[in-house]
Amino acid sequence: MLLIHCPYCQEDRPELEFRHAGEAHIARPADMAALSDEDFERFFFIRSNPKGVVFERWRHMHGCARFFNAARDTVSDRFLKTYKAGEPKPDLGGEGR
Amino acid sequence: MVDAAARISPLDGRLFQDEGILVEPAVPAVRLALRAPSAARAALSKALGIDLSQRPKASAVHGARAALWLGPDEWLVIDEEGGDLMAACGTVTAFHSAVDVSHRNTALLVSGRRAADVLSAGCPQDLSRGAFPVGAASRTVFGKVEIVLWRTGEEAFRVECWRSFSDYVFMLFEAAARDA
């Protein structure tokens, strides 16, 4: 069970309170109606799924109920950083590799 | 006509008592799910007569009324003496959402020397006095359901849950309390 730092509750809380919510920083296009098939495919279906650092969304479902973002290393399963929804991708410095 | 005071709480008549542990239903309360951006916080605090804290896990108590911080723009307001919380918020014009959830939730009071240990059978949070002091409140999980946990004393907790989960919560308390 991971320990996840909730940027809203400002403390580490047990994973049982959280729910994973997929890849982060995929903004819903403002003009959905004009979206080409290719752009829709990229927006809705294509995910990066890298080995290493991923940026992903979590929801503190059974805590403050906020969605937030996290940078996690899928190799070590370590959270490098968590940050509030809407904030830009953080600079992970050396940690990001 | 129904006597408006005749609420039938889902845990009416339930009680569990053993060495160092007492689990009992709380009295029926008026409850508000209050959502508000910070711009409305001061006005709502004034209207409700209670400070809506901005500090995570914090609670405020004034008489029979309490406000528990659940999220950065969310509070659970509880009034055990039937105060009209909806009406109080109705006087505030700043954008907010007040929803009556008096009957959605029900509450158990868990007290005694073993209260924290019994809660730890199902709650993964650190309930030591350092990490979860008197006054701390948080939405969390207990076994397989969501609860709002509020430490009201060194050895006393209030556990709020949705009414249909209260039977499960009560039974899990009974089972956990048997584990001395």
Added chain:
Amino acid sequence: MQQPFRLADVGRLGAAAPVNFTFDGKPFTGLTGDTLASALLANGVHLVGRSFKYHRPRGIVSAGAEEPNALVGIHRDAARKTPNVRATVQEVHAGLEAVSQNRWPSLAFDVGALNDAASPFFSAGFYYKTFMWPKAAWERLYEPFIRRAAGLGVAPDQPDPDVYANRFAHCDVLVIGAGAAGLAAALAAADTGARVILADEQAETGGALRFETGAAIDGRPGWDWAKAVTADLAARDNVRLLTRTTGFGYYAQNIVGLVERLTDHLAKPAPEQPRERLWQVRAKRVVLATGAIERHMVFAGNDRPGIMLASAARTYLNHFGVAVGRNVAVYTADDSAWLAALDLKRAGVGIAAIVDARSEIRGAHVEEARRLGIECLEGHAVTATAGRLRVSSIQVRPLAGGAGRVIPCDALITSSGWTPAVHLFSQSRGKLAFEAETQRFLPGTSAQDVDCVGACGGSIDLAQTIEQALEAGTRADGAQGRRATIVKDVRGEVWSGGMLGTAETGTGVKAFVDFQNDVTAKDIRQAVREGMRSIEHVKRFTTTGMATDQGKTSNMHGLAIAAEMLGKPIPEVGLTTFRAPYTPVTFGALAGHSRGALFEPVRRTPIHSWAQEKGAAFEDVGQWKRAWYFPEAGEDMHAAVARECRTVRESAGIFDASTLGKIEVVGPDAARFMELMYTNPWAKLGVGRCRYGVMLREDGFIYDDGVVGRIAEDRFHVTTTTGGAPRVLNHMEDYLQTEFPDLRVFLTSTSEQWAVIAVQGPRSRDIIAPLVDGIDLSDAAMPHMSVREGTVCGVPARLFRMSFTGERGFEINVPADYGRTVWEAVWAEGEKRGACAYGTETMHVLRAEKGFIIVGQETDGTVTPQDAGLIWAIGKNKADFVGMRGLRRADLVAPGRKQLVGLRTKDPNTVLDEGAQIVADPHQAVPMTMLGHVTSSYWSENCGHSIALALVAGGHDRMGETLYVPMPGGAIAVEVASTVFFDEKGERANG
């Protein structure tokens, strides 16, 4: 009963009370504090089981959790039969009933031992080579015969009647292992004021101090120091001391799983006392003090009963006061066995000889052995053993060559050195490093906040161990820690030596590496010869290390033999991965409280008790119990549902709809948000009006539906499906928080705030009218699809005029605690007017007569509004809503999509099976071309014929076509029809 091998004035059980137990039905006496193994040995019993594959007689190898051989069944009662219990871990208690395993008809004479003679047939890779084909052999030979002949214990055949507990715990320092290292670390940590949990798998703390008589700490014998420190720790508020507790799994971010055994050692556990407790401990730091595990020597015939680890013999002697024989031989490559021999000799046990594979051995222990007159053979190997059910002699030969000789003995103790117990460290993702000089894998780079101290970290010196432990215990408190603990005068035994693999490359006779899975040195060599190159391959090919002991005593031997065959250094051959659990964990411990009534929450509505009193049958809908139908005397389900369906359309019915999900959408941008979340237009929906809403996912498929009422300009009362309530709220929160955060809206679940009483049917208004205050119920003032606030029975209510039956209908929402009282008042009015209570089955039939879909029944995540005939629910002039773009995808507008239609069977009495497939030509060859399937099917009492809904390819264009539903009894002819079977014009809801 005598205990002929229990020595007077030796060991620590001395004055303990005798305990009677049975083994294979035979009564024995042991002492309180004995393990089953020590008690059996006290009675001279070495033979305790038969091996997994060859059914060879096997005895007790160890004195701890690493035991590979001595697995027994423990029977407490008919339901409590635990297989594969290690006799070295199970404590005896009065009435303990143990049985041997994998033998028939008896332990001493076992027919299955024929496998031993046939062993060439069962060599390495046997499973892969044999269980291939022909297919029929699986049924006739492999499963019934071969697989049954192999195996260990028998699984219990009744549900486990015990209860199990769970505990989440948090601490600054978790110490695993309470030997000298663990105790010192816990003491140091406790002295800093840290919150400490100390766990040990044994019944008592002390670890190797149980047998290491040469240890002294703080001027006292090591064992006495351990007892004093334990008492000190137990008395402290900041220390939780757990014995009989195994740290079995080390997971992410310093969470460690412990299982505490609470009752297996008790003769009469209290009723409902949990048998085991699972601890899920989150520790800021973990100190692993898990010690080291002694290895056996690998030589021909090394598995006979009476052959055991030297440290085990020493533990049985020094702790339990039990001699493992009267004339004990020693075969070793490590000094530790010499010290065991010396202890035995001093206690009056004969030592037949000490055979050491090493040449040129020296040291105080050697001189002492010679002084005591023990024959010492250096540079020798044991090359064979004899004795049918227990070792009776060993054959010894110089490794440099020369004649062998036979030495009689009644026990043989062996040691090839010590393997640090790095299991938990490795599980924590720490890297292991191979120390070539000592041929050991030791903890290398840590992946988590963990320290390994003492033997598991490679220390072979007690003073160094204590020093490391005090340091680690102090560090565990982080910056503020200052070391206050002082432990003086530490003196321990120092053992050197050790070897891996075999001393001499052997013969055809079995030199066992892995006792539990019956893997020999020859098997491993054969695996390499057959092309296995990695230890992972060797492991799977031979099954070495894959038994329940996970090769604690055997893995290093197997690895060394493979490395030697491959001509590579050990680290290049690799080490198999350590995985949880360290020792077997019961399913009960993992399930914890989540059994029976606590397996899953059962949710009941405020009206549930009324339905129960009326004799309703219930069905499960998600976690909810919902009233299914209300049978009257003599009615079966069909009759009850037919009556309920009729009554609703003729008079009225009352239905508990409380389980529907409800969400309050509040804020000045509420309508804008609704526009985005639902396909429908909302901006112009008047206050007090309702609309049926369809929610899509971004891909265009139907996600949920429900009726939405506008309570105020800035407040909507949204309903969702019963099962969809949590995910719909999550879906809406997701969009609100992350895609549309600027909208001034908040969402609140009110699913359980309201009890919902649906009153449906021509007389519904008459029924509720006497109970309603403040609301004009006339059709003009409150038409179909409207909502009003007022009071019902004097309590505040939201009254919806809506219909899921096609009849004039109302849904009364009242605060849930008033639900039952209001329901009873409505029921009283209903009864006066011939209404019935109806359940979910009737609800389903009535909505199907009207062609109303149920999300999850007519839809399966691949159905669009157009497919479902709901294109009218899509706002034509909307700039955006979730799913709008998805709906335009080529495949979603392509011809031939499965579309929702009605089906009418040619025989009106035939009711189709839901899920049945539909074809155009029932005579075509199998596999047939499927056009679709039946989604809903019922007998319609009101129509007088069966009705069905189905998804059929191009269905909207097939009206009137005859299709077929092939069933085992023949194809059923159906006609494609409208989805609306009753009141096609929809007039009844309005009037």
